[in-house]
Amino acid sequence: DPVLRLSAIEKTYNPGTPGEVRVLRGADLTIRAGEVVALVAPSGAGKSTLLHIAGLLDQPDAGGVEIAGQDMTGQSDRACTAARRRDVGFVYQFHHLLPEFTAEENVALPQLANGESRSRARARALDLLARVGLSTRADHRPAALSGGEQQRVAFCRALANAPRLLLADEPTGNLDPATADHVFDTLMDLVAHTGMSALIATHNPDLAARMNRTVRLENGRLVS
Numbered sequence: 001d002p003v004l005r006l007s008a009i010e011k012t013y014n015p016g017t018p019g020e021v022r023v024l025r026g027a028d029l030t031i032r033a034g035e036v037v038a039l040v041a042p043s044g045a046g047k048s049t050l051l052h053i054a055g056l057l058d059q060p061d062a063g064g065v066e067i068a069g070q071d072m073t074g075q076s077d078r079a080c081t082a083a084r085r086r087d088v089g090f091v092y093q094f095h096h097l098l099p100e101f102t103a104e105e106n107v108a109l110p111q112l113a114n115g116e117s118r119s120r121a122r123a124r125a126l127d128l129l130a131r132v133g134l135s136t137r138a139d140h141r142p143a144a145l146s147g148g149e150q151q152r153v154a155f156c157r158a159l160a161n162a163p164r165l166l167l168a169d170e171p172t173g174n175l176d177p178a179t180a181d182h183v184f185d186t187l188m189d190l191v192a193h194t195g196m197s198a199l200i201a202t203h204n205p206d207l208a209a210r211m212n213r214t215v216r217l218e219n220g221r222l223v224s
């Protein structure tokens with residue numbers, strides 16, 4: 001089974017009004033287990049809309065969404081939230097870490113929300129932080145970390161519940177080029193280690209070239 005299958009996705013904002021924007025017009029995408037796919041799109045093309053639909057944060061007007069072999073088309077909010085927490089990890093351009101919690105706590109929290117025990121959540125958080133070279137930063141709050149370190153903690157948090165699919169929107173877009181390069185390598189290592197699949201939006205052709213393949217969002221459709 002593919003990890004993500006989007007079929008004939010349609011999405012229009014403000015339909016039937018002067019502000020109507022037809023963003024997705026029959027978008028198809030299949031991501032197989034272990035595949036890392038670059039998503040390239042000009043600003044305003046509908047990249048965030050597509051990632052939100054793929055991550056079950058938003059419903060399409062029409063079309064099918066399948067995650068980890070489960071057909072989520074038209075499912076309830078409750079079912080989507082459960083599937084999202086189990087199967088999907090998100091990374092954004094800005095880390096969105098909780099400022100009052102340490103790096104370790106930020107990585108442990110999604111696991112606790114998923115019913116994991118404190119000791120196991122802590123052990124997994126420390127293991128993930130070690131993988132991204134942040135063992136000595138586990139007790140630091142986000143404000144005490146560099147931009148690259150904050151983003152690496154955000155990767156660990158996204159992977160905390162061992163999701164099948166990682167969705168990332170310009171995950172290194174906020175970093176200087178040298179740091180971005182290094183932090184991106186760390187993300188690729190993590191993804192390869194866990195065997196997860198990923199859809200990663202980027203404007204950077206060098207980063208796109210390091211993924212398995214690239215899809216472009218053009219006129220509401222995905223083209224290879």
Ligand code: ADP
Nearest residue numbers: 013021023041042043044045046047048049050
């Ligand atoms: P991208 O992430 O590629 O920049 P978005 O998915 O954010 O694109 O937006 C695609 C288009 O849809 C843009 O023209 C944007 O202005 C419009 N849009 C996005 N969200 C909304 C919304 N909630 N209501 C109305 N229009 C929206």
Ligand code: ADP
Nearest residue numbers: 052055057081082084085088089090091110113
């Ligand atoms: P929580 O466990 O904090 O309630 P959810 O299960 O609602 O989180 O969402 C899981 C992930 O989806 C969050 O880590 C967050 O990154 C992302 N997310 C949730 N809501 C939104 C949103 N409105 N916009 C963008 N991302 C969101």
